[in-house]
Amino acid sequence: MDSIIDFFKNIDPILGAFYATLFTWGLTALGASLVFFVKEMNRVVLDGLLGFTGGVMVAASFWSLLAPGIEMSPGEGFVKVIPAAVGFGLGALFIFGLDKVLPHIHINFKESEGIKTPWHRTTLLALAITLHNIPEGLAIGVLFGGVAAGIPEASIGGAVALAIGIGIQNFPEGIAVSMPMRRLGLSRFKSFWYGQLSAIVEPIAAVIGAVAVTFFTPLLPYALSFAAGAMIFVVVEEVIPETQLDKNTDIATLGFVGGFIVMMILDVALG
DSSP: OHHHHHHHHTSOHHHHHHHHHHHHHHHHHHHHGGGGTOSOOOHHHHHHHHHHHHHHHHHIIIIIIIHHHHHTSOSSHHHHHHHHHHHHHHHHHHHHHHHHHSOBOOTTOSSOBSSOOOOOHHHHHHHHHHHHHHHHHHHHHHHHHHHHTTOTTOOHHHHHHHHHHHHHHHHHHHHHHHHHHHHTTOOHHHHHHHHHHTTTHHHHHHHHHHHHHHHOGGGHHHHHHHHHHHHHHHIIIIIHHHHSSSSOHHHHHHHHHHHHHHHHHHHHHHO
């Protein structure tokens, strides 16, 4: 692990953000590739994995984003927490707006959301996960951008920990896209293609976040909280409801707890 952190310390942080999100994209592709080997994913397993995803995202939102954002904010008391409160609200509103405009459909739901289009259900499924991945890429990019800007509270270790945590939870996301598409009748290759493609937005969002923070350093507390708000919105609006539709709520909840613990350990140990 030390060698990985040393590698990122010795390269440009913006390039580091790009490489880190290539890793998270790669694990999405790895999860999607199971469609070549498995005919059907057990629903209990999938709900547990989706719960794990939610736990990782909630833990990352606090330990990796909100806590350092508050710590680096100037002032005391109410003044110190204002950037986090404003950024968090704006991040949630940003995804809320995209959710209302971008056509998509969640994995276990029949009705599409956003602007009505004649697009095929498979395209709408892929767009739902793509929407999910924007704040994840942005969060990694913002942390690496803080390192580039020389902010003491932003560490390479913390950025790497976040990338590892998001990468781990991206594995079930790849499964969650490719398997339903296979059930809809797509070929294994097309199911895999859509599954991995849903995460390609992460490197793009990461580079944008890193560059923005590098040029506008005072925005960092707002940007960290923005990414946290966006991720929490996704968890509450999408991830948790999808795990509660079957009879596997206990498994999903335990998966959530496990994901939270894993991400907390990663961030505290490496950050």
